[in-house]
Amino acid sequence: MLNVNVLENYDSIDVNTYRCKIPPIQLLNFEVAPVLDLQVSPASECCTVELLSCKFEGSEIVESQNKYFSATMKNLITWDKTGSESFLDVDVKLNIALEIYNQPFKLLPVSTVEAPGNIVLQALLDRFVPLLLQQLLQDYDAWVTQQQRFLP
Template sequence: MAAAKFHSAASLFPRYQEIFTSTNRRRIGGWRVNVCKAKLSDSNAKKANLSARKKERIRLPNYGDDGYGGKNIHHISEFIGHPCGIEAILNTRALRNYQSLGSNVYRCTLPQIQLLSFEVAPVLDLRVTPTTEDCIVEMLSCKFEGSEAVEQQNEHFSASMRNHITWETIDAEPFLNVDVKLNLVLEIYTQPFTFLPISSVEAPGNIMMQALVDRLVPLLVQQLLQDYEEWVCKQMGSFTMELQR
């Protein structure tokens, strides 16, 4: 919670297509959802633990004054709780398709990407929980869809992602805060990596993941603010039309 113009498959999400994970299942609202608890615990293979975190704070434009003595009717919390805000957080314009699974869970299919010699389509199950105080985006599942060889790789890693979006006022200025955490457990099962210490995978892996998150989070924030501005303009236009009637 790229994805990344968080609208390319990744605002988190133009390139969150690079965030991968695996598959166990449970039901949410009658739908069967793949949860990020892979079968890694069933294996004695070496496991590399990778992680990255990025915090971003940006000043929000103040759209509160409608010119008619109204209150702050265009606050960011109102936008994020609106269906347009949910679509902005999911970055739906960059997706091949998406659908609601109920219980604030959405299945997002990204465009196919080239991974080595394979074409794969990442599929994310995301829970978006907006409140008047914040918004939490959690990745419940991410898997590859493609050939049998591609889908077998889903058994060899497990990932989790959490994007905590908050807003606050500091010295009368509104700010948006984004805190993204990404964790990946990677099974080391191919030679020559099985003969190397885990640190030989974790050290470069952490650098790569941090670079990815450092790139995606600012793009996510930038796109979210653009969508917020577009939504406010539509709301103000509708309000003006109502007054002129």
């Protein structure tokens, strides 16, 4: 359920928990490499991917933002069959909070900082969600093909 093709690397923390490092992203003059701890909970007709933690690696100033940042994410993936058509349904809930604490950002109206932040986050989602869905469809198609081999 993890699209390892878009990750720089990942390590298994335990049976269903993984530490995933996303390739570095350039933001303004900073390089940021998000590190996510994800728990994958598969079931017979669905799978939940939950964000346990998110931290940033990079320069000292980037890493100092970790104490002012929090994120939650729950991704529910279900699969079903209607007639002869199989389908996936993906529902992602993502919440992000970032405290603005340093100059010059603290002097600006929140909307001045919030708007570019939303654009950056939307760009990240636009980049990674299609890759995740593409990988899910490929994996699901391979699974369906494998299941059909066992049918009489």
